[in-house]
Amino acid sequence: MDAVLKPVQKKVDRKTPDQLQRPSKEEAEAAVKTLLAWTGDDPDREGLLETPKRVVKAFTQLYGGYFEDPIEHLERTFEDVGGYQDIVMVRGIPFHSHCEHHMLPFIGQAHIAYYPAEGVVGLSKLARVVDIYAKRLQTQENLTAQITSAIDDTLAPRGMAVMLEAEHQCMTMRGVQKPGVSTITTQFTGVFHDDPAEQAKFMTMVRGGMR
Structure with a gap:
């Protein structure tokens, strides 16, 4: 059963x-x-x-x-981080979702970064948030906003940045039929929103400039 x-x-x-x-x-x-x-x-x-x-x-x-609540995965944080206050990034989180217009897949990667305020969350929990929202009928823009809001509202970091890169099968398999085209969406809060230098730092880290 x-x-x-x-x-x-x-x-x-x-x-x-x-x-x-x-x-x-x-x-x-x-x-x-x-x-x-x-x-x-x-x-x-x-x-x-x-x-x-x-x-x-x-x-x-x-x-x-x-049927899952992403907030539940963000509620437990760790404050004993040795005074660390710099950027935390999880890069290249794979995801697959479905376009709400045609119910065809879009597949890509999510990149998430934040500046901790009072504590950090387990790294796997950020990936879990991406998965939960991705396993719904979506647009990439809405998926980006939902991931950002859930993490920003729960952790209240000094700032966070989210980038999604994906290829949409509704554009590959039907319509204009253009494979290999990536759609990129971003959202910034706090220091990332206010300081273009922080956005540039985030983009550099995403692209592998800091390894």
């Missing part, structure tokens, strides 16, 4: 899963079967018989971010 997912209770500017009428697993599988028939294939042939179940199971993993 599949585990029952309980939506995270969280105030946001759009309806959360618990505020929506969530179809049953059987209804979701029926919808997949309808789409298979719409493509022109036979959903009752041997190779597609189990496809609706597999797709629904895959969706549970691909969109599992709706």
Whole structure:
């Protein structure tokens, strides 16, 4: 029996899963079967018989971010850092998300840096925040803003910087069909926002100028 997912209770500017009428697993599988028939294939042939179940199971993993609260992963901090007050960066965090317009993947890397105020958070927790927000239907701009807000609001650092680089399959597989094109989004707060030199430092570190 599949585990029952309980939506995270969280105030946001759009309806959360618990505020929506969530179809049953059987209804979701029926919808997949309808789409298979719409493509022109036979959903009752041997190779597609189990496809609706597999797709629904895959969706549970691909969109599992709706049922996790990223703030929970940021609440525990460590203050014993030997007086360290300089920049902390986690570079090259791989992620994959899905465009909310076409439900096609966009795949890339996230780079996160911040100046600690009272403590630091476990490095893996920053990657966890990226994963949780990425496992929702997204635009890259919104994903960048959500990651920034969650970390900035919870840790209250002296400043933070976020950069996402990704290739969008909605631009590669359909439409203009231009593979190899990267989309870059950035957001800065605190000292990164106020000081162009800090932004330049961040960009240099991202590009590997400091190793």
